[in-house]
Amino acid sequence: MILKEFGLDLPYQTEKDKIEEIMYEKNLSHEEATRYDYEANWKQKRRVFSLETRCITSMFERLFSKFNTVDCRKIIVECVDKVDDERILNFSGVYTVQVKFSFDKFIVCNDRDKKNRALNLLMEGIEKINIEKKWENTTFEDVYNKIIRLDYKNEWMWGKTLKSPKKDKIAVVLCQHEVKEMSIFIVLKDMQGIELERKKIITELPDEFAYAKHLGKIKWVSDNEVRLYNKKGTQSWSYLR
Structure with missing residues (x-):
């Protein structure tokens, strides 16, 4: 496979106490309360995060050279409050890896700091994969450094x-x-x-x-x-x- 796509994601993580509170207040099943919580409190945050980091992940893709792998065509770095899974998962050629992140701190940053944060989150996830898969890291570091030289533009x-x-x-x-x-x-x-x-x-x-x-x-x-x-x-x- 040829690796050529990269993304940052803000996956939904349930909070037991919050779900139980919604179940009680709205008389919903656990599944219904979970769905309600996602739609009301998470879906828009996830969309905003995806949009506001895409300038950097797409720039990384545009500057990235051809990279052959055994079974990976895309990397998604999941940005989470708490890393609860240290594994690198593979879903049909899409690697996912978790890194620790605070959305509340990210969203109040200025645009330049958001770009910097997005790039470092992406590299943090890539480096975790590099260590386990023993990939040559130079290709990724070259793109990282070029984005900085281009002032994130x-x-x-x-x-x-x-x-x-x-x-x-x-x-x-x-x-x-x-x-x-x-x-x-x-x-x-x-x-x-x-x-x-x-x-x-x-x-x-x-x-x-x-x-x-x-x-x-x-x-x-x-x-x-x-x-x-x-x-x-x-x-x-x-x-x-």
């Missing part, structure tokens, strides 16, 4: 550069993946590659499932107007100069 040019009809300038699509949002720009450059101007055309949730659908193709519709079309071709965003 997960941005890249999507697609190919496109010359204008008069061939006097080019257009590119720039993606900036931050903690709380994904920003997509159309950037104009001269023929030497010097940036002339840019325009933010899309702001989306910081997750591929939200923004990838917008990245279909870029096209000059005149010498002064360039458009980005979504994958279905049903929507477009214009940069008119």
Whole structure:
């Protein structure tokens, strides 16, 4: 298998006293009370954590080199209040490992500190796996160090550069993946590659499932107007100069 995906998760952990209190107050079975607790008190926290750490895990994936393994295609680091399972579990090629973490401390951090914390949580989990599986750690450390050198800025040019009809300038699509949002720009450059101007055309949730659908193709519709079309071709965003 080829390892190429990484994620951080905030798995639901039940609290016996809380579940019993919900059972008593709402006259619910244990299963119903557990489901109620997850929906009311955990589901949104888990979603926020996933969104706010995705900029770093996706950056790690983008910079990560090909890595062959016996049986792992993805690593999920479970961030928990209390590590109650030291094992590295394998579910159909997905390794999961637990690390100690406080969501309450994480959520009040500024965006830069959240990026730093996310990267270190990911590496903590990876290092646990490296020790047990005896993997070569250099590949992971190189990505870790590169993210720091890039100042945690997960941005890249999507697609190919496109010359204008008069061939006097080019257009590119720039993606900036931050903690709380994904920003997509159309950037104009001269023929030497010097940036002339840019325009933010899309702001989306910081997750591929939200923004990838917008990245279909870029096209000059005149010498002064360039458009980005979504994958279905049903929507477009214009940069008119």
